[in-house]
Structure formats: C-alpha cells, structure tokens
Amino acid sequence: MSAIANSSTNALATKVPVDLGARSYEIDIEPGLLARAGKIVASHLSRPKTAIITDENVARHHLAALRDILTSSGIDATVIIVAPGEKSKCFQTLANVCEQLLEAGIERQDTIIAFGGGVIGDLAGFAAAILRRGVEFIQIPTSLLAQVDSSVGGKTGIDTPSGKNLIGAFHQPRHVIIDTDLLDTLPERELRAGYAEVAKYGLISDAGFFSWLEGSWAAIARGDAAARVKAVETSCRAKAAIVAADEHEHGARALLNLGHTFGHALEVATGYSDRLLHGEGVSIGMIMAHAFSADLGHCSHDVKDRIAAHFADVGLPVDASEIVGNLPGANEFLQLMYQDKKTVEGRLTFILTRGIGQAFIAKDVPEAEVRKFLGNVTALK
Ligand code: GLY
16 A cells, blocks of 8 residues: 555544455545545556446446546546345346456456445455456445445355345455545435444444444434544444454354344345345344343343334334334244354354343354244234
C-alpha cells in the first residue's frame, strides 16, 4: 500500500488491520472514502484492469462515482450488474457472473471489486474464489450489514433451497474500503437490519458497546458521521480479532453466529424473500437465543427483555409472529435448523449466553430441550 493511498485529512478516518499472516489486509473506514478508492484499488492491481460486481440499486446510486474515480486513476473497469436481493446468491447468477468475468478477459492476476451489500460481497467473493482457481478481490461494502460483518473475514458463498451459505469458500479480500457516507442512500429497513449485526458484537463480548448503542442508535440512524464510524470501527475490530484467532471457524468464530441458527432457519422458511431480511432474521434469532439461554438457566429473562426493548425501539422485529404469512410448525422448523453448518454428527451447535457480552458455544444441548423451546414459540404452532 502506498503512502499516497493511506493519506487522509479526515479526522474520523481509521484503519483496522486483519492479521492473517500472508493473507493480512486492512479495513479503511472513513466518511467520503470512495473518493480515494481509486488510489487504494490501484495499489493492488498488477495491470489497470478490473471488474466491478454490483447490483441494480447500488449501481443506480453509486456506480457512476466509482467508475469516474477508477477512470481518474487510469483503471479500466468491466461492470457486471445483478438483480438486488438474496435470490441472486444462487448457482445460476454465480454461473452468469463467472461467464461474464471470463468474457471480459479477467485473468488470474487481476482483481475483482465487490461493490454492494452482503449479497454482492458473498457472490462476488465466491466468484473470485473459483474463477481460474482463484483471483484477488476488494470489498467496497455499501450496506451497514456488509460494512460491519460480511465484507470482513473472507466468508463467501451462495444459498441453496436446502439452506443459507451452504456452498462457498473462505477467500479473504485484499482490502476492505468502507465509506460510511454510502449508508446515506440505504433504505431505512436495510439500515435497521444491518444494525442487528452491529448490536451482535455487543451481545457477544462487549457489554459496554451494547450500552453505548442503546444511547447512540438514534445518532447512527440520523447519519451522525462520528457515531457511524464508531459503530462500524468497533464492529470491525471485534470481527477482525475473532477472524485472526480462528479464520476457518474451528472454534471461537462460531460466536459470530449468535442468533443465526434460528435466523437462518427463519430465512429458509420465508424463502429468502422480502418477508424477512437477513438482519431481521438475526434480530429475531438473537432474541430467541437469549430466551433459550434463559430457559436453560444460563441467564435471566430480563436480559432478553432488555435487548428486545432496544430492538423494538430501533424498529427491528423481535418475535417470529411479526413475520407476515405462515411459518412451518416446530418440527419442520427444527429440520431446517439441522441444515446449519455448525451441525456436527447430527448435533446442533448453539450460541448461548450468560448475559449481555457473555456469549458462549454450546454443543451439548439435548434435542428434547430444543423441541420444548420451539414448541413454546407461538409463531411455530
Ligand atoms: N458472519 C459470520 C462470520 O463471518 O463468521
């Protein structure tokens, strides 16, 4: 990385390193950073040619700016635009994207730019992982969810009718370029959904951060630049530390799935549709994880009530009954949960908690307890 690419006069500019030996990279976070993206991207290219993978919504708001910025750094960019939404994380779209990358002449030493939210990062990252047996990629996340979670840590992949992210690869980006000003064009519902992943870091291991969020959500929502940078930076630091310790999720990284075993099953049950965004599933899933922890005697129900009160204040769904339309019964729901990637020898892994900031991994929860818990969830009756 050149000194020019690193220089910033913005007092809010910050950097988070992801320490992974030869695969280490930096996360640059700064309001307005897109304007400097050309220099950062150029510092990683072996020739001035790249491909941007994005979706129709991001393209409408920000593609012209990114192209101009790349052009002014002398970089030629092929653009591949996919439909917005989780349904694009599928084999068919992946095949189309790979074919377009090959037709554009993207070679082994070239670099792809993932420019979008979590769907684009996962899809483009997976395309990069498999194209010509692996090319480099840079993440420029545009949604809150992608800025605080999915753009960091190298998880890439697609969904199948059996479940979420079941086909994929670990493939680390070369750089993550986070411009918090891009959140200004994010629909409010998407911002709220991404906020569930921000709160997740407080709930996993940082009670002080969760308390700060309870008082700062309004500032984050109205676009306060310092509050947004602090929320994104704190989340990225927490994630970078976990990923550096356990890149391939043999242990502690599973903590990042707090609420996801329940949440992913809800997403499958709702057909990855507008009925439930990923972050909304995580919101409901985290409340369920805390309720389940309380039922199992690990913490009091007051913990869940406090989180639910905050999430309701944010405007996030906190109960599966808030999802429009029917959900499967508890038995069928349990089968959906068994597709979770953390399942080992037919046993589910849960992320449970002893309190705010005290999450832990539990591999020994008896199925009878799970059945009892799901049987009491009104929306699954
Ligand atoms: N989003 C969870 C992880 O990256 O491990």
